[in-house]
Amino acid sequence: MDTPARPGGTLPLPSGTTCSRLGIGCWPIGGPAHNLGMPMGWSTADDHQALAGLERAFALGANLFDTADVYGHGHSEQLLGTFLRGIPRHEFAVTSKVGYFTEPGTGHAMEPAHLRRRLEGTLGRLGVDHLDVYSLHNADFGPGDALLEKAVATLRGFQQEGLIRSVGMRGPHRFAPERLTTEPGQREDKHARFRRHFAEIRPDVLAVRDNLLTPASATDGIREFSAAHSVTVIVNKALGQGLLTGKHTAAAPPAFADGDHRQRKAWFTEPALAVLGPYLDEIRHHLGDGPAPLAHAALAYCLRRWPGAAVLAGFTTASQVEQNLTCDPARLTTDDLLFLAEVGQQAQQALDQLGEVFTDEANG
Template sequence: MTRTTGTGLAPRTLAGGLRVHPVGIGCWAIGGPGTNLGLPMGWSTASDTASLRGLDAAFELGANLFDTADVYGHGHSERLIGRFLKGVPREQVVLSTKVGYFTGTAEHAYHTGHMRRQLETSLENLGTDRLDIYFLHNADFGPDDRYLAGAIETMRTFQREGLIRAVGMRGPHRYATERVRVPKAERADKHSRFRQLFAAIEPQYLAVRYNALTPAPGPGQVDIFDFAAAHGVSILVNKPLCQGLLTGKHSSGRPPQYGEGDHRLRKAWFTPGALEIIQAGLEPLRERFGASERALVRMALRYCLQRAPHVAVLAGFTTPEQVRQNLTCLGTPLTDEDLAVIRDAGARIQQALDASGEVFLDEKDARR
């Protein structure tokens, strides 16, 4: 497979010496539809044929970071990546997957034996003998964190055995809720909880949800990018395009239609009221950067990439055309004035959503 280097971005060296294209490939959507913990958690718009073509296109354009999880299609995403990997040199690819949301028949997703079996299954699905990054996918370690010490030691054992190179965990973000029952006080202070777990786990990578609609840190909250830099940790940014909401793709006025097993069925983000607010709020950005989807994608990805040098963004896809656009649209860096305009527009959208009650929150999760 012939690779090109025409994306206009130099590789970045992240924690543990991993050298990656700054735009990585998020592979949640290609897992297809599915349910987990009694909730729809997949994507109904994926096609295996298009997914494989997209993975090939990404590699051809220089992308080398591919991020998935055992729960994405209950292994289907991993298996598709495994098919793709048969045609490319393993040493040219950085692989990241996760454990923690798929319990199977185990007592808990972080039970030591279950973690071992899940890692073995992920390696088999991916067709590889090692992972570059293995993430603890969520912060639920059971009542009184009874599984935390075992999970940490299991990760360390995997590293000693050469099965994984780096350990990751997810960072806090304003609209996140656990998909399990956790004490109310714990839910109320995600940042304190995060710092507690970070000190115990000592990860090399953080998975952070961040985009132009992410609120600035509140009073007493540390900026997660500054925190990571201070601790020598790298960040993989999730949802830089806010699952397409920042690209103007829902500007037709018609609410999108999703099939069974699609997580967007339960997200307030995709209700007609929220879509109307977001689309109206994007107008200042269209005026400054251009009204095309390509222009808005460039704006959204650049906004995240310029946040810090120890960052790579994970852009999801369901078509090879989206992959090509994400990797070729980046152009020149945003100016300080550009960044200020984006922050202002994002804040105005946040305020309008909060005022309307159409917040970026999984309402069903919040009630659990």
């Protein structure tokens, strides 16, 4: 059987696997969960839909799957592993992350012994003998970065053992508890911290948060920086966790169940949705009505803005997968891209007027 075209085109990973540029984000299918005293999952997940969505994604040519041990405390990895069993290992790329979940009584998440236990659990749940990318999920390496050197040495050791093919880290961002427990004026500049950690980690892959609502300052220079250091980029949150698809409105703001991280996100409340709605209407008017043009515009924007990078699209249903993977970035003209960038920045600035908490979500 012929291999279907790869959505968004193809991208060679440092592992040697060629993957689809439009990949599958598997955080949502982990389901509801709590971690670090906060809701950290998705209450809208369904295991049957998750497996159906993964099957549809692979049938449509997507072969890059991104997950983490903290997504549903392993449930996302387990579901993905159920799907991947039986598929030849060379036909897909799978990435996972470590650092946000600590087993009770085991100390800091970045301690070497903990990193090994978490990797062994991840490989077992996924049913694979190696990961294409294993990433440090946050920038918390203990007071004074005391665990940073040991954590890096441990991951490079995994690489030498053949358990992982490449090491990843996140671009400039806020560690989740830091946004809740640290006053804005007392936070270390995240770009300075990122560059300090980058010099020590020397990653092969960089995860970057970007979408139409991301302030330009959040990613200033990162494309050039990654290119200068020959680092492969994986872009996440391209759909703004569903905000940019238009499915949430001020007239019917979402009510998320227990364990859903969006319960603590101001952008999903009626005031923010009322501000965002008119800007999404502008995009609809420009590109066409219905949910697909909005999702396609958001994904195509990131695919075109980050040439040579992969872009992740999360999902909870097979129909969302179908919608996302039929995106054709080539259909957007240069004028379309300029229009989207302008409207997106106007929307972000309007949300910014609602207060610091809204800005921090885009920057986080």
